[in-house]
Amino acid sequence: MTAAVALFTRDLRLRDNPPLRAACKAADTVVPLFVRDTGIDAAGYAAPNRLAFLADCLTDLDHGLRQRGARLIVRTGEVVEQVCRVAHEADAAEVHVAADVSGFAARREERLRAALESAGRRLCVHDRVVTAVAPGEITASGKDHMAVFTPYFRRWEDTHRRDPLGAPRRIGAVEGLKSEKVPSRTRTKGVSPGVPEGGESAGRERFADWLSSGMDAYEDRHDDLAADATSRLSPHLHFGTLSPAELVARARRQGGPGAEAFVRQLAWRDFHHQVLAARPHTARADYRTHHDHWRTGEQAGREAEAWRQGRTGYPVVDAAMRQLRHEGWMHNRGRLLVGSFLAKTLYVDWRVGARHFLDHLVDGDIANNQMNWQWMAGTGTDTRPNRVLNPITQGKKYDPEGGYVRRWVPELADVHKRYVHEPWKLGEEEFAALGYPEPIVDLGDGLDRFRHARGK
Known part of the structure; x- marks a missing residue:
């Protein structure tokens, strides 16, 4: 029996998940793995609101995997170390993961590839999972990204997009792997009282409701503060419980000014991702400096x-x-x-x-x-x-x-x-x-x- 690891990062879904589908195709059995990265904690980015939403996402993901014969393996620690350990325990030849754009993610990918290759294993990185169009796919002549949204959007609209994938019907499980308990929202302290429910099921339900009752009016009402007429899907896009490729496809299928305005916002998201991918230092430094002497004191x-x-x-x-x-x-x-x-x-x-x-x-x-x-x-x-x-x-x-x-x-x-x-x-x-x-x-x-x- 051959094995592969599907490493979940910001793609916490079963539907339209290229790394998961590729892992299922490559091997008889699959290890669905999520690593609670201690590096994020150390950097101070483990905010309670996101941890609570993440816990919901992992709980829902585990439930969906169990319905298909597998379960989510959860480990805590440094990502490269934990992935290599799980790959060794499962004797997995390949690890499949979604491409991401931050400098942190790029360095992690580089270290993971080197560590796996030294053990005779292969890292397979999949584009168009976190974004609808991959960073670097649209560039200006002689440059590595586009700095102005409008010309980017014109080309983004003309870019061929892949067809969304269905969820695997059955996933062969690797037996005997140890896992931590899936996190629970109730164990997270300091959560804002109005944080919504996370998870693919909640995201798909919200999108279906908004598609039928909110999208048509989006063009006219998206700036109306009191109307609260936006989709509120951004948390689900951040954690990948919804696929941006699928949202674009379904919005385009519905059509109309509201759908096109919504698609434009998804393009803005891709635009920012391609800027950061090309200029990772802009997470901390000015993209175009004015040499500001910001007020302090x-x-x-x-x-x-x-x-x-x-x-x-x-x-x-x-x-x-x-x-x-x-x-x-x-x-x-x-x-x-x-x-x-x-x-x-x-x-x-x-x-x-x-x-x-x-x-x-x-x-x-x-x-x-x-x-x-x-x-x-x-x-x-x-x-x-x-x-x-x-x-x-x-x-x-x-x-x-x-x-x-x-x-x-x-x-x-x-x-x-x-x-x-x-x-x-x-x-x-x-x-x-x-x-x-x-x-x-x-x-x-x-x-x-x-x-x-x-x-x-």
Whole structure:
């Protein structure tokens, strides 16, 4: 009996999983393996919200594997060491894994390949698993990636995509392998109360519901903060409980402006992945530097903390930050607003914001989080790097009735829509009675400071 290892990373699903299908085809028996990487813990990226969602994903994955005759083998430790150990125990000739884009993932892949080859085994890396189109598949002439989204998207649309795969009907198991218990959400401390359920089953149910009742209106309503009309599939895409290739195929099959707008967002995700794959240092450093001298010191620290707590005095910013703390998620328009406010209005280093997001976001991954933060800070791929979003005008535009603000900022629950984005205009006594903070910065002063700092 031959054996192969299917190493799950950010592809925690049975449907449309090329590494798993390839392992099943290559050998009589398969070891479905997940390694709880202690390197992620050591780097400080094991956020409670993601750990809770991950536990759900692994529980659901194990259940699906057991229905097909196998089970999930869980080990904890350094990934290369644990994979090699399991491959030796199973006498597996091959290890199949999805390609990923971060510098951390690239170094891990390189070390794993070398270690396996030294033992006479083979590492098989599969593209188009974490993304719909592989990083590096679309490039400008003489370059290793594309830096502007619109021309990238035109070529992305014309790129041939593989057909989604079904789940294996039966998986031959390797007997006698030891496994740790599959993690449980209930053992995870510090989880935000509104973190949704993880797992392929939950993801497919959510996508099916949204496909039938939300996608058609997406083009018109995706920026409506109060409507909450986005798919909320980003955590499932991050953990790979849903396949981006399958989502593109099913959206295109349904068709219409809403579906095309949704597909465009999936292309943005691929775009950020190909930037990070080509420039892994941008996880920490500016993609396009303006030599910013970001504000530090006591006052900047107090303002950044007010931003984290949702106490800036600007209602739409505070609503978004409080949503993040409660749900481990934030509406995309809110992400743009709070990013602009921190990096440009307060002129605080974008890395401060990126770190806070990674501490809370269920969907927080390096490619999308860091590149989106750089876009908002004007150090990334934005072709208008000095644009500044005004939280008052943006609030009035995207939350005109104030429903989003009232949902997340209870101090303003009874304020009329005329004042909900500028409550200080109520009058001194009435405003004081709300218990809501005054603005921590004058928007005009913040804009002048930013323009002076950027020389604009």
